[in-house]
Amino acid sequence: MGQRTARTGTEQGIAAIASLLIILLLAFMLITAIFVALSRDLMAVVMVFGAYSLLSAGMFMVMDAPDVAFTEAAVGAGVSTLLMLMALSKTGRFERRVERQWLPLSLTLVTTAVLVYGTLDMPKVGHPENPVHQHVVPRYLEESGKEIGIPNVVTSVLASYRGFDTFGEVVVVFTAGLGVFLLIGGIRRKENR
């Protein structure tokens, strides 16, 4: 009995640390997001946005999604920051000052209010009674060990149960790369001629 209470004590400690981390990460994400919205120095914006991606990677890690954290850290903080910097070097570093536009601003504020109101109806994050955990997930968790035989359920869902979707994703990545190649790579060839 004593051991049991000790374990729940540790579990509570871990939960407390996790919520503290989440609050810290969200606070820093808010700060970086406000900086990105307000700053006119686009170079700094790209850098801070990279930091924002890294923070959200940490957020995914806290929420036990290391796969997503990997991708966010590598693509969001790494590759896309690099691509944005390259794009900046072809345009300009500073944003042009424009008149404050009240119609778009009020439209955005109204949409934000509606969306925030919508979140009030959403189920609690991670609650076991949520619809998302009641549909096919129990079957995947119980049967995939027998049917697919690999421990990582995420991989069995992505590559086997939902193989068609992943095939579509790969085709999308390929098509995007092909599109960029035709847009940028093709121009260079014409100039050489």
Place this chain on the structure above:
Amino acid sequence: MHDSLILRVVAKFLIPVIVLFGLYVVFHGKLGPGGAFQAGVILASALIVHMLVFGPDETRRVAPVAVLRGLAAVGVLLYGGTGLISLALGANYLDYNPIGSTPVSGQYFGILLVEIGVCITVASTMALLALLFAERVRT
């Protein structure tokens, strides 16, 4: 482009480690966190580090654009081809059960082939994007 000895030496140590980690993630994706998309991005980042440190010309020598473009297609074909194998063996498209001697080993090989396909496409597309952008920046 100015040259830094420290950067070069560190990159020479770092790039093999990144590639090894990428391969680990793709082949370990069945057991632990990770998978083909992640591995592809990690492998591409090895090439991107190479490009940042040694310059795009050197990277084009290591991984020519034509090869990367071809590899991107090879990955998609590997994925689609795995589906065709299961069709040829009399099952539904992308049903890996008949590929191995037992359904579970079939799933194992099917997932492995598919994951390698995803990894190749993602890695070569990412590296291709970075190389093409770098070329545009210079001209």
